[in-house]
Amino acid sequence: MHELWAVIVKEFLQLRQDKKMIPAMVVGPVIQLLALGYAANLDVTHVPMVLVDEDRSPASRALVERFTGAGTFDLVGAEDTPAAIDPWLVEGRAQLALVIASGYGEDVAGGHTPKVQVIADGTDANSSGLGLGYAAQIVAGAGVEMVAARRVPGGGRPAAGHYELVPRVWYNPDLKSRWFYVPAVIAMVLMLVTMILPSMAVVREKEIGTLEQLSVTPLRSWQLVLGKLIPFLILGLLDMLLVTGLVTGLFHVPLRGSLLTLAFLTFLFLLCTLGLGLLVSTMVRTMQQAMGLCVFVLMVPMIYLSGLIFPVENMPHGFQIASYVIPVKYYANVLRGVFLKGSGLDVLWPEALALLGIGLTVLTAAALRFRKSLE
Numbered sequence: 001m002h003e004l005w006a007v008i009v010k011e012f013l014q015l016r017q018d019k020k021m022i023p024a025m026v027v028g029p030v031i032q033l034l035a036l037g038y039a040a041n042l043d044v045t046h047v048p049m050v051l052v053d054e055d056r057s058p059a060s061r062a063l064v065e066r067f068t069g070a071g072t073f074d075l076v077g078a079e080d081t082p083a084a085i086d087p088w089l090v091e092g093r094a095q096l097a098l099v100i101a102s103g104y105g106e107d108v109a110g111g112h113t114p115k116v117q118v119i120a121d122g123t124d125a126n127s128s129g130l131g132l133g134y135a136a137q138i139v140a141g142a143g144v145e146m147v148a149a150r151r152v153p154g155g156g157r158p159a160a161g162h163y164e165l166v167p168r169v170w171y172n173p174d175l176k177s178r179w180f181y182v183p184a185v186i187a188m189v190l191m192l193v194t195m196i197l198p199s200m201a202v203v204r205e206k207e208i209g210t211l212e213q214l215s216v217t218p219l220r221s222w223q224l225v226l227g228k229l230i231p232f233l234i235l236g237l238l239d240m241l242l243v244t245g246l247v248t249g250l251f252h253v254p255l256r257g258s259l260l261t262l263a264f265l266t267f268l269f270l271l272c273t274l275g276l277g278l279l280v281s282t283m284v285r286t287m288q289q290a291m292g293l294c295v296f297v298l299m300v301p302m303i304y305l306s307g308l309i310f311p312v313e314n315m316p317h318g319f320q321i322a323s324y325v326i327p328v329k330y331y332a333n334v335l336r337g338v339f340l341k342g343s344g345l346d347v348l349w350p351e352a353l354a355l356l357g358i359g360l361t362v363l364t365a366a367a368l369r370f371r372k373s374l375e
Contacts, residue, residue, distance in 0.1 A: 057105030202281035256342030271359025272327035279366035
């Protein structure tokens, strides 16, 4: 243990002397969080809308007030005919057009189906799809009120055959996309701190020759491996606490679960990333090669296939199978389960076992290859 402690102290001293490493481990996570937290927001609000009201009745004005009062749509202009909509959408002055056909008020009063059309700019498929969804909800709400206003004579009930759907959303009642994406920053930060930087640090020692000097000392290979990985493990846990504080304090994402549970499952995830970083260091000779292999071969595919950004269920079957060996997939479930659902180990134990199995496998393979490279 004395030799192991000496290696750990030596690694911390070396990190302190490296003027680029500390900013990368402290400032880098904060920048990542701010950039992704503010930029990765798929919530659609204040959609510019142009109006074509051919009816100009109290009923049509009530429908327009429903759109403008919802806080989702901003009325930026009005035209007399649908033919005049095109320049608004082409020039980007409006993203959605609401067309209320002539006779809308009479249809509402007579119990007929009124005609309303919504035209969206499909160049931004996500925003347009969400905008159309919000518009459909508003129109459906108006239809429910219209049906409820027509009573069966003497019965006092709405007309038969019509039902009102009352949706409820758990864990994220406002459907804030930021609550979905911001916890993913923790996974990205930990991959940066405990996979990319350790691999570059080990390769750097190869380049300057200090690793060969350590190999001729009485240190055993397991002492050298642990001595190099434990400092980054500690820094990874500290970064997790830092980013968690910013996620909950700055972006108001709730942490409904136990911080201790999150720390324990993060420790299991770090076994995977530390093992991958050590494995990369045994396969390359320069820091540039280590960076390229970590980022383009490991980090980017793991982010895409893990479910951090894109749902795994929507991927082809082959990619879904490949995702089972990606530790970030299980850690993404951990982050969203602990933060949003308040899940504990009684729910997340499959993810814990998967992370433990992958971590021990990768770390053992990396340690054996690292020892062979020293010999």
